[in-house]
Amino acid sequence: MEHITNAASSDAYTSSVQNALSVLTTLHITSYMWMPETDVKDSVDAEYEYIVVGAGTAGAIVAGRLAQSQARVLLIEAGGDPPIETIYPGLALYTRWSEIDYNFTVSSQPYHHDCLEEPYFTLHAGKVLGGSSTISIMLYERGNKQDFQRWVTASNDDSWSWENVLKYFKRTEKMEDQAILNSPYRQYHGLDGPLIVTRETRMEVDAYHSIVQQLGGKVILDLNSNETVGYSRAQYTLKDYRQSTATAFLKASDTSTYLHLLKNTEVTKIILDDNNRAVGVKAKRNNKMYTFNASKEVILSAGVINSPKLLMLSGIGPKEHLECKGIEVKVDLPVGKNYHDHIGVVIAHRLQKSNETLTQVDVREYPTTAIIGYVAINESKKYPDYVLSGHFVYGKDAAKLPLQENAFYDRYRSCIRNTLYRESKRHNMLYAFISNPTPLSRGTVTLRSSHYKDQPVIDGNFCSVEVDLEHHIDFLQHYTRVQNTEIFMQLGSKLLNPIEKKCGKYEMGSRKFWRCYIMCMMSPRNHAVGTCAMGSVVDSKLRVLGVQGLRVADASIIPVIPSVGTYAPTMMIGEKAASMLIEDM
Incomplete structure (x- = not known):
């Protein structure tokens, strides 16, 4: 690295490392680690109770927990297997601006333009098993009681209080820091969850x-x-x-007869019947369009950008905006508002x-x-x-x-x-x-x-x-x-x-x-939330208002941003969503 002396050489170095890692990706040297996918023809003909859209920070948990309860689940992910740079923490930087990053463009204000290379910011989001948990900086932060009290107020439901969501944080976690385990703080941590947490x-x-x-x-x-x-x-x-939700729920050893997984498959629309009930999804894979059916529910876990996008493409969103885009309005809701x-x-x-x-x-x-x-x-x-x-x-x-x-x-x-x-x-x-x-x-x-x-x-x-x-x-x-x-x-x-x-x-x-x-x-800071917020787009059980059989479970449902990063809170949302779905079976 001695040749790095300025911004240009830094960019060149980083690009060369990413190119080398991209070559390794084509060799599929990590594919053995991950759950194999189902034959798409079998998925078209199969009878699923639940379809989960997005195998990300929350979606992998929702699908995994439903399958553990012996529900028949189809999990659809737009990306593929996590490549080698997602495995090792020291390579975390190189996941950004790569093929496994959506690289969403976020508008900036004119006064930023003198300081940025381009006149916009970038929102990084994982297009890969584990979603953003696979490309995040791995900081585990939960937030405080006041954060979750704001959720209680927005949802009018005390089940979102700090005291009541703590068990869902603990359910995913396996704390391994000995200082914490040997202290009174032990009571706030999970000891046998599938995702390991350590301390600096x-x-x-x-x-x-x-x-x-x-x-x-x-x-x-x-x-x-x-x-x-x-x-x-x-x-x-x-x-x-x-440690990600992919390593916790979608390893090769997690393979289950109850959970079918499709990778590199992009959902394009939620199918609603004449009674505004979600009965399945349309998806594109290898330039072919497929229809997959769900007898009970469709769960959107596509993230803070793609979940509202899919709702709006399906006719669920602000009436005037959808009409402007030539989309038939099924339900008029403030989808996409409250982004922060x-x-x-x-x-x-x-x-x-x-x-x-x-x-x-x-x-x-x-x-x-x-x-x-x-x-x-x-x-x-x-x-x-x-x-x-x-x-x-x-x-x-x-x-x-x-x-x-x-x-x-x-x-x-x-x-x-x-x-x-x-x-x-x-x-x-x-x-x-x-x-x-x-x-x-x-x-x-x-x-x-x-x-x-x-x-x-x-x-x-x-x-x-x-x-x-x-x-x-x-x-x-x-x-x-x-x-x-x-x-x-x-x-x-x-x-x-x-x-x-x-x-x-x-x-x-x-x-x-x-x-x-x-x-x-x-x-x-890549902690975006709010675009399918509780209280305005979904209810406290994450059901889309005015639609049957459709829920959202990801950071988009957060009505008010917590004081910390959204990685751990989004995993908690996945656990709580799965619990509510299982209770409603």
Whole structure:
């Protein structure tokens, strides 16, 4: 990696690695690990009770649990088997912008265009067994009681409270961190679920814990518990290799006579009878159209973009919009509304020079040393004002990994990325993403056309509510106090400013400076929710309003975004949906 000296060489290096991995994919060297698919001809003739659309973060769980209850299930996935880069945590970066990533385009505002390579953001979503759990950054975060109380309010159903959904979090999980297992926090974790959860153990995190304590903050062993404010080592869904809902429910050893799986098959429409009952789906595979029938229910688990897209293509959505696209309206619902995501802003601190060189990458390890903070500006508050995701990178080549992350994840302009590289070269680094846990701004997902192949139009509308921006300024001013701590000064810390040309006219650290910085460096965190929200599109049992035999089970049903990433909450939704379906059998 010594040849990486700027943004262009970083892009070239990453592209070459992806090309090499793509060649390995064609050899199908991981195919033996995964559940084989059913002959499509057998599926057409079969009698299924349930059809699950999407073998992703929630869908794999729904289908797996239904099959375990001896229901006859067809699971349809648009993607294929997870390739080798999804197996090892150290290769996680290379799943983005690849063939297993939908790479949805999300509109940005004109003021972002000076800072981005393209005039849009990208929403990454997995087109592969396990869905986004197969390409995520593997951070396991649940959220707090207040998050789920908002769901209770929206759904008018107390079964979505923190106390009542905890069992569904635990059902999937197998916690293996000994410190947590030997503590009172053990009671908040699953011990025998199919998906392993571990905790960051590398000692570099201790330095940040000392900084937190100097600022009067609290270090917590486990933030996935009843604790709601503090800092903790990150928890991951990995043990030597990535843990996903594919590894948990769709391995070769999970093969069941009750569960049929079709891969590389794209559902194009939900079939409704004259009584608005879902009776099956139409799907395309190898350029042929097929019809599959369900005697009980169809469950959409296609994700926050594709679930509303399929509903609208099937005549379920905003009346005026569907009529504009020439689609017969079956049910008038606000499908695609309420789109929202966390907005993150990266802050880079250069630490002391390093005499060490990065060792050979261990692909089994998480690529950075991570800490999570749920931070209250007023320390007497019970719930966080902002969320911090901090990543330490060590060694004289420390700039290389974040450079690729910026190039791939946020698509900053080369001048911004080159500044970060130049300033951080041969230093240890701390990169922190500061996120607003409860944004008020809302966007939309609408159809581009009535053709299933066309990507929908996604308008993020980020920071359109002024208070979101004002709050983020507060968060950055609060977070950057770390540079005044004794430990940070001992480390020779320097706050890097990669956008000096754009924001240099403002005093660094002032509210005007941070406003300019946020408008340039903000990006969505790939935690999008809300497009088939409980209370407006589905009821508290996830049944689509005005339709029989049709449910949605994925992050699109979340009415108000939780304060953390949506990976663990979406798995919980899958478990709860499966439980409700089984209860209704």
